[in-house]
Amino acid sequence: MRAKITGVGSHIPDVVRKNEEFMNHEFMNNDGSAFNSDNATIIEKFVAITGIEERRYISDDLLTSDIAASAAEKAIADAGCNRENIDFIIVAHNYGDVKPDGGSSDMVPSLASRVKNKLGIKNPTCVAYDVLFGCPGWVLGLTQADSFIKSGLAEKVLVIGAEALSRVVDPHDRDSMIYSDGAGAVILEPSTDEHGILGQATATYTEEETYFIFNEKSYNTDLENKTQYIKMYGRRIYNFALSKVPEGMKAAMENAGVDIKDLKKIFIHQANEKMDEAIVQRFYKLYDMEVPQDIMPMIIHKLGNSSVATVPTVMDLVVRGKMPQHRVEKGDVVMFASVGAGMNINAIVYRY
DSSP: OEEEEEEEEEEOOSEEEEGGGGTTOOOBOTTSOBOSSOHHHHHHHHHHHHOOSEEEEOOTTOOHHHHHHHHHHHHHHHHTOOGGGOOEEEEEOSSOBOOTTOOSOBOSSOHHHHHHHHHTOOOTTSEEEEEOOSTTHHHHHHHHHHHHHHHTSOSOEEEEEEEEGGGSOOTTSGGGGTBOEEEEEEEEEEEOSSOEEEEEEEEEOOSGGGGSEEEEOOSOTTOOOOOOEEEEOHHHHHHHHHHHHHHHHHHHHHHHTOOGGGEEEEEEOOSOHHHHHHHHHHHHHTTTOOOOTTOSOOOHHHHOBOGGGHHHHHHHHHHTTOSTTOOOOTTOEEEEEEEETTTEEEEEEEEO
């Protein structure tokens, strides 16, 4: 018995923010001092490293729980299941519902409870809860769903990753250009054949890594507001990811008992194009192999980093044929992998 995905869906926001729209931003160092480079140079270097040309933001009339419910509706329709028969709703996020003007995160009630309400599910035995696990939260949700199904506690589990990072970024921090909004969802049900989740690996590092991603006031020290924004030590995260994520991916492969040559796609967290490429290169180096062509679909160029939503979104686009250069056939083995705040890493090996 294992869990298999029977329905997928995503919500890609309509608001497009291109890099040139940041030309007039006043970027600062963390001590409030100005950069020596002009914005054109900052953006040029930013694109060279991250690959991000534009990103998507939600409109002012929406909250994270709204786009989570939107992605869930599509996954439920794709699975063709009765929503009243869903046993668990797991919503991965990091900041809850944040209003368009920013401010504090609203996490009570949980986003999962809000999503259940928006979906109109009346069954009280449909248990809804949130996962706060950094960017790897959605992948962790899959692991939990797999455990529920294997143990007989669930027949249908809805796992959603949703985030609106545009509302928690400091406009004076050049890293603000990385973040975006979005949501992705799947329905998982029992599989008694070779299809579904084959193995996984998860780890949390909490020594110096704990505060590589954190919240802090704006870099503009002249501002009097006490709003906390998402911040990170980019270089430390980069080095951490290159060191730990390939090991986690290899551990998941070993747990699954799958030959590396059978791996067809890697759906990796879309955090930074150069970092993701380096992670995959190091992963294959552990097997003394070159990286296969088209192994890693990338959407970061147009969609940015939407945290927990990146992995389910890229998977949804590939499965639905929205990325013509990438295909997944029945029987193909793929991997979901992520790294993020905590610091946490995880990977899942899955057979379609």
